[in-house]
Amino acid sequence: MDGGRIVAVGDVSRYAGRRVLDAADRVVMxxxxxxxxxxxxxGTRVQEYAARVAGLEPPPGAPAGILGTTLATRACATPELVEQAGPRILEMLAHGTTTLESKSGYGLDTATELRILEAGRTLAADLPVDIMSTYLGAHAFPPGVEHAAYVDRVVDLIPAIAETGLARFCDVYCDEGYFDLARTRRILEAGIAHGLKPKLHLDAYSHTGAARLAAELGATSVDHLNLTTMGELEALGAAGVVGVYLPCLDFAVAHPAPLDPRRILDAGMELALAxxxxxxCWTTSMQLAVVMACRHGGLSVPQALRAATYGAARALGCDTVTGSLEPGKRADLIILDVARHEDIAYRIGRNSVTTVVSAGTVVVG
Ligand SMILES: [Zn+2]
Incomplete structure (x- = not known):
């Protein structure tokens, strides 16, 4: 590594390194x-989660659902959002994550959506991780606002977000009770018109038909996909859209139809993990996502590790920058104190990462 980039991989004996990181008998990836x-x-929704795992309703007054978090988020000024999210991101870094996507969507009003994106920008500047932001004003409908009027507000905010560079992507939660096909199209097309690349929360709880829209619009990724048909997945594959598999979410909500990620691969799509x-779904560990993707989703370990690195970089449009160990790419790599890469799927619940290198700098270990 030199100047924050990978210079060579494999036999590097011809290089005289100023510093050597000894990774003998360890995994480097x-x-x-x-x-x-x-x-x-x-805020937190721990009371809701604890109630739901026991088959109960959340206690009265405890924050629940997207709207519960929206109220808690609206109560935070930008520094408070930074203060709360910062430790979570450092925990992600300690578990080996060097690039992550961060969505807005818990504001559901103009001021708070902007504060969430501004917090993301501050965190990206302060912490040694690459944070790519997504505008998800269309996460849910806020209480007390007429749905058509809210869609207008979501669209109206797009030019300001694009001009200030606060987000790279525009995402919509397309599902029954959320944003329908026509509204999803309107929001995503407005994003495209201002240079925000489309992403979709797609078919998590109902079959929406928005997969064809995602293929038509050339979405960067489609995420969830629990109820998407094989024919639709093939159309997405032909359009080069990446499928994002969220095994920890399917686990945390005890999803009635957890995604079989092998369908994504069978359809010819690149698979990403998150x-x-x-x-x-409060987990900071991509190692746990790999564990789940293998044991619960039936992926081979190499398939899951590719999805957690290169595939995920494809889902963020940054695969020419990071996501694999190749000369010229940013020197983002991790060392794990296990002998074989399969150990990552096998050592359940363990953080095996001992060293994190972000853009050529050792930031953990
Ligand atoms: Zn989501």
Missing amino acids: PGFVDAHTHVVFG TDICPG
Whole structure:
């Protein structure tokens, strides 16, 4: 590595290094890329989670659902959002994540959506991780606002977000009870018109038909995909759209139809993995996502590790920059104190990462 980039891989004996990181008998691999997160939010939903795992309703007054987190997030000024999300991102880094996506969507009003994206920008400047932001004003409908009027507001905010560079992607939660096909198209097309690349929360709980829209618009990724048909997945594959698998989310919500990620591969799509860290699925570990993707999703370990690195970089459009160990790419890599890469799927619940190198600098270990 030199100047923050990878110079050579394999036999590097012809180079005289100023510093040597000894990784004998350890695994060295690209830093994890977490392709789908809602890491900037206010508060916690631990009471809701604890109730739901026991089959109960959340206690009265406890924050629940997207709207519960929205109220807690609206109560936070930007420094408070930074203060709450910062430790989560450092925990992700300690578990080997060097690039992550961060969505807005817990504001559902103009001021808070902007604060979430500004917090993301501050965190990206302060912490040694690459954070790529996504505008997800269309995460849910806020209470007390007429749906058509809210869609207008989501669209109206796009030019300002694009001009200030606060987000690279525009995402919509397309599902029953959320944003329908026509509204999804309108929001994503407005994003495209201002240079924001489309992403979709797609078919998580109902079959929407938006997969064809994603293929038509050339979405960078489609995420969840629980109820997407094989024919639709093949159309997405032909259009070069990456499928993002969220096994920890399927686990945390006890999803009635957890995704079989082998369908994504069978359809010819590139597969990406992500934690989906959010108040309903609080995990910072891509190693756990790999564990779940293998044992629960039936992927081979190499398939899961590719999805957690190169595939995830494809889902963020940064695969020419990071996601694999190749000369010229940014020197984002991790060392794990296990002898074989299969150990990452095998050592359940363990953080095996001992060293994290981000853009050529040792930032953990
Ligand atoms: Zn999400």
